[in-house]
Amino acid sequence: MNYHITLLPGDGIGPEIMAVAVNVLKVVGSQFNFNLEFQEAPIGGVAIDTTGEPLPVETLEMCRNSNAVLLAAIGGDKWDNLPRHQRPETGLLALRAGLGLFANLRPAQILPQLVDASTLKREIVDGVDIMVVRELTGGVYFGTPKGVFEMETGEKRGVNTMAYTESEIDRIGRVGFETAQKRGGKLCSVDKANVLEVSQLWRDRMTLLSSEYPDVELSHLYVDNAAMQLVRWPKQFDTIVTGNLFGDILSDAAAILTGSIGMLPSASLGASGLGVFEPVHGSAPDIAGKDQANPLAQVLSVGMMLRYGLNEVAAADAVEEAALQVLDLGYRTGDIMSEGMKLVGCKEMGEVLLKVLSSQM
Numbered sequence: 096m097n098y099h100i101t102l103l104p105g106d107g108i109g110p111e112i113m114a115v116a117v118n119v120l121k122v123v124g125s126q127f128n129f130n131l132e133f134q135e136a137p138i139g140g141v142a143i144d145t146t147g148e149p150l151p152v153e154t155l156e157m158c159r160n161s162n163a164v165l166l167a168a169i170g171g172d173k174w175d176n177l178p179r180h181q182r183p184e185t186g187l188l189a190l191r192a193g194l195g196l197f198a199n200l201r202p203a204q205i206l207p208q209l210v211d212a213s214t215l216k217r218e219i220v221d222g223v224d225i226m227v228v229r230e231l232t233g234g235v236y237f238g239t240p241k242g243v244f245e246m247e248t249g250e251k252r253g254v255n256t257m258a259y260t261e262s263e264i265d266r267i268g269r270v271g272f273e274t275a276q277k278r279g280g281k282l283c284s285v286d287k288a289n290v291l292e293v294s295q296l297w298r299d300r301m302t303l304l305s306s307e308y309p310d311v312e313l314s315h316l317y318v319d320n321a322a323m324q325l326v327r328w329p330k331q332f333d334t335i336v337t338g339n340l341f342g343d344i345l346s347d348a349a350a351i352l353t354g355s356i357g358m359l360p361s362a363s364l365g366a367s368g369l370g371v372f373e374p375v376h377g378s379a380p381d382i383a384g385k386d387q388a389n390p391l392a393q394v395l396s397v398g399m400m401l402r403y404g405l406n407e408v409a410a411a412d413a414v415e416e417a418a419l420q421v422l423d424l425g426y427r428t429g430d431i432m433s434e435g436m437k438l439v440g441c442k443e444m445g446e447v448l449l450k451v452l453s454s455q456m
């Protein structure tokens with residue numbers, strides 16, 4: 096097999112963690128006999144600096160013409176005061192919309208090696224295994240009207256619109272139910288139906304859909320309670336399905352259950368089969384350029400790319416196994432460091448991963 100992979104390193108720690116991921120991919124490619132052709136393209140701040148736009152059309156085209164897209168992270172202070180259409184985040188949203196990636200899978204699983212790295216007590220996090228299914232191309236991120244408008248009084252008013260159509264809710268709902276079917280059979284739909292009309296429609300559609308999935312136990316939670324339950328007793332959750340904004344917030348909260356946001360991968364999928372694979376975290380400007388980033392969320396995103404994007408399941412297993420082994424060997428970046436472990440930087444973590452991968456065979 097021959098795969099065309101578009102690499103989008105982006106900003107901040109993006110290029111550092113991408114370098115590790117690419118080396119890992121090269122090794123598993125040769126071990127599992129598939130050929131990888133990489134092409135790199137700018138997105139986010141680096142694209143603004145070189146082309147004036149956060150998502151150049153050439154980048155989107157290159158992504159469309161590839162078998163899978165591996166993205167690191169975008170954003171940083173340097174671009175935070177630009178007009179909205181030139182912000183790095185706008186480029187990422189345009190990529191998701193442009194590729195029709197309406198479903199974002201964010202698995203938060205605590206690895207036994209990291210139970211003591213979490214800020215929560217061992218008995219709370221030990222055994223946590225949650226999949227957040229986040230709607231990614233609708234809701235308040237994309238609803239119209241949006242903007243900052245001047246009123247007759249001269250005062251400005253900022254507007255965003257949280258909107259979902261029935262078909263948008265149903266298609267992410269199905270991903271939620273089907274994901275739960277393959278996991279523990281429990282789906283929790285998170286909304287704010289006690290206040291928002293859009294959430295009432297969401298809840299009604301989820302309830303309607305559930306009759307098609309009798310093997311899945313559906314429950315509902317309001318998002319405020321869901322945030323509390325996630326840190327109170329996270330083991331009550333199996334699969335969570337929720338809208339764009341609630342999913343953004345809850346997946347960062349779920350991330351910390353696993354020890355660090357530097358551990359959380361994600362897969363953004365649509366109807367076409369082409370996916371973008373990206374860590375849940377951002378460009379971490381506070382540690383960028385210092386060789387302190389944890390590359391494992393990026394490496395585990397490679398795992399998700401191999402599994403969900405390319406169907407190279409054995410290679411995906413090998414990558415995930417290697418990530419576990421480096422932790423077993425005691426290597427830790429700063430964000431997951433605990434007593435008695437060996438503190439390493441991003442590069443060294445990458446080198447150890449390669450050694451482990453090569454000795455697996």
Ligand code: NAD
Pocket residue numbers: 108167168169170171172184187356357358373374375376377378379380381382387388389390392430
């Ligand atoms: P962030 O996720 O970049 O960082 C939050 C905290 O987590 C920071 O302390 C950071 O050092 C730490 N962290 C994140 N990833 C890490 C890693 N791999 N290893 C070790 N520590 C890690 O969130 P933020 O600071 O709110 O946002 C920074 C920029 O990133 C913003 O411009 C934001 O818009 C952007 N962002 C981009 C994405 C993306 O590209 N998908 C996601 C989230 C935020």
Ligand code: IPM
Pocket residue numbers: 170184185187188343375377
């Ligand atoms: C994420 C990020 C993005 C989002 C931003 C950078 C646009 O926070 O992927 O979680 O809000 O979706």
Ligand code: MN
Pocket residue numbers: 343344347375
């Ligand atoms: Mn986020």
